[in-house]
Amino acid sequence: MYQHIQVPKKGQKITVNADMSLSVPDEPIIPYIEGDGTGQDITPVMLKVVDAAVEKAYGGRKKIHWMEVFAGEKSTHVYGPDVWLPEETLAALRDFVVSIKGPLTTPVGGGIRSLNVALRQELDLYVCLRPVQYFNGVPSPVKEPHKVNMVIFRENSEDIYAGIEYEAESDKAKKLIKFLQTELGVTKIRFPNTSGIGVKPVSREGTERLMRKAIQYAIDNNKPSVTIVHKGNIMKYTEGGFRDWSYALAQKEFGAQLVDGGPWCKFKNPKSGKEITIKDSIADAFLQQILLRPAEYSVVATLNLNGDYISDALAAQVGGIGIAPGANLSDSVACFEATHGTAPKYAGKDYVNPGSEILSAEMMLRHMGWVEAADLIISSLEKAILSKRVTYDFARLMEGATQVSCSGFGEEMISQM
Numbered sequence: 001m002y003q004h005i006q007v008p009k010k011g012q013k014i015t016v017n018a019d020m021s022l023s024v025p026d027e028p029i030i031p032y033i034e035g036d037g038t039g040q041d042i043t044p045v046m047l048k049v050v051d052a053a054v055e056k057a058y059g060g061r062k063k064i065h066w067m068e069v070f071a072g073e074k075s076t077h078v079y080g081p082d083v084w085l086p087e088e089t090l091a092a093l094r095d096f097v098v099s100i101k102g103p104l105t106t107p108v109g110g111g112i113r114s115l116n117v118a119l120r121q122e123l124d125l126y127v128c129l130r131p132v133q134y135f136n137g138v139p140s141p142v143k144e145p146h147k148v149n150m151v152i153f154r155e156n157s158e159d160i161y162a163g164i165e166y167e168a169e170s171d172k173a174k175k176l177i178k179f180l181q182t183e184l185g186v187t188k189i190r191f192p193n194t195s196g197i198g199v200k201p202v203s204r205e206g207t208e209r210l211m212r213k214a215i216q217y218a219i220d221n222n223k224p225s226v227t228i229v230h231k232g233n234i235m236k237y238t239e240g241g242f243r244d245w246s247y248a249l250a251q252k253e254f255g256a257q258l259v260d261g262g263p264w265c266k267f268k269n270p271k272s273g274k275e276i277t278i279k280d281s282i283a284d285a286f287l288q289q290i291l292l293r294p295a296e297y298s299v300v301a302t303l304n305l306n307g308d309y310i311s312d313a314l315a316a317q318v319g320g321i322g323i324a325p326g327a328n329l330s331d332s333v334a335c336f337e338a339t340h341g342t343a344p345k346y347a348g349k350d351y352v353n354p355g356s357e358i359l360s361a362e363m364m365l366r367h368m369g370w371v372e373a374a375d376l377i378i379s380s381l382e383k384a385i386l387s388k389r390v391t392y393d394f395a396r397l398m399e400g401a402t403q404v405s406c407s408g409f410g411e412e413m414i415s416q417m
């Protein structure tokens with residue numbers, strides 16, 4: 001069926017039911033992408049820790065059959081020099097429904113466009129879900145890291161991030177500039193002859209489906225608020241549209257009522273009876289608010305580029321991107337991945353923190369309904385951190401810590417299960 005992907009002999013596919021819930025067999029086949037750079041270090045550790053947690057939680061009654069699929073540099077070795085994201089990788093991620101990936105490199109400036117973005121677009125994984133929570137004992141640069149407890153819903157398919165761009169002085173950039181000047185009366189492009197041009201599409205449909213998920217998450221998890229983060233004062237019809245469409249959806253679909261004439265609005269959680277406030281914050285001010293008053297924010301709904309910046313900034317407040325997990329979700333398909341990238345200077349050194357990818361796998365297990373194994377991952381991570389046997393990123397900020405390798409941290413977690 002596939003050219004280079006070896007489907008495990010044992011195990012079955014996870015399938016999606018008509019109501020979009022999952023049917024998860026006891027022995028699911030789960031595709032994984034190792035990833036570039038430090039992917040070679042963290043992904044094998046993640047696989048080992050997950051296998052140990054599943055074995056410990058279910059005593060052999062459940063087991064994951066891992067199936068390697070290829071993207072990034074490894075793909076070019078398997079499929080040929082220019083094949084970075086093979087069609088069969090996309091097909092496998094779609095067919096097997098739930099997957100996990102390591103980070104993939106994107107060169108700055110020229111070269112290939114982001115494979116991560118391509119994968120999200122091809123599979124229409126329109127939600128980038130990134131929870132940010134504090135684990136006891138993690139060293140943090142802020143005084144009260146435990147006050148940070150947010151879940152980012154980042155729109156994952158639109159915005160300037162979609163990659164519609166034209167290089168300065170290229171024919172297409174010239175054509176577009178001419179069109180803007182002659183057809184649309186744009187007179188304000190400074191240095192038009194040497195401008196690269198990017199396009200920022202933000203749609204009502206794209207905004208609404210993201211906001212719907214964010215509000216539903218707040219309902220299901222009894223959260224007090226959803227904050228729309230945007231730069232709508234400056235980019236009125238893209239980021240401003242995102243804000244307006246988000247508020248309108250809260251009113252239209254969830255019955256939210258304006259507070260003091262708006263734009264904030266609120267409604268009663270139909271499950272718990274508690275109030276959920278829908279509010280907004282302009283992105284630059286938000287970046288200072290999360291440092292000064294983090295306890296006021298809970299679920300965050302934002303556009304693609306803002307979400308990228310906010311993810312790393314918030315991760316830093318609870319110990320850094322070594323411990324920042326995430327998921328890319330459509331209505332049916334889910335691909336889990338860390339917030340961080342390939343950290344190339346550490347590649348192959350068995351050095352970096354595998355925590356982000358392990359916690360991404362924890363989210364995956366919970367998504368599959370394997371909560372016992374997910375709980376074991378959380379508890380063993382907490383115990384490993386409290387034992388102060390941690391990777392360099394934590395060790396350099398912790399008093400009395402023993403620095404362990406990437407695989408050493410995985411072993412420490414397994415020994416704590």
Ligand SMILES: NC(=O)C1=CN([C@@H]2O[C@H](COP(=O)(O)OP(=O)(O)OC[C@H]3O[C@@H](n4cnc5c(N)ncnc54)[C@H](OP(=O)(O)O)[C@@H]3O)[C@@H](O)[C@H]2O)C=CC1
Nearest residue numbers: 103104105106107116321322339340341342343352353393
């Ligand atoms: N989803 C994805 O696949 C992503 C891919 N990328 C890609 O990754 C490449 C490198 O990007 P870059 O901007 O350097 O960002 P990275 O996230 O790869 O690394 C930035 C810094 O974060 C710290 N860090 C990263 N990973 C870990 C880890 N596992 N444990 C502990 N600390 C960690 C390191 O800090 P220190 O130097 O202080 O030790 C590192 O130098 C680029 O090509 C980029 O496009 C980036 C983000 C996401």
Ligand SMILES: O=C(O)CCC(=O)C(=O)O
Nearest residue numbers: 105106114116117308339
């Ligand atoms: O695709 C990339 O290389 C970077 C993506 C990124 O930084 C992110 O999704 O957080």
Ligand SMILES: [Mg+2]
Nearest residue numbers: 308311312339
């Ligand atoms: Mg990022």
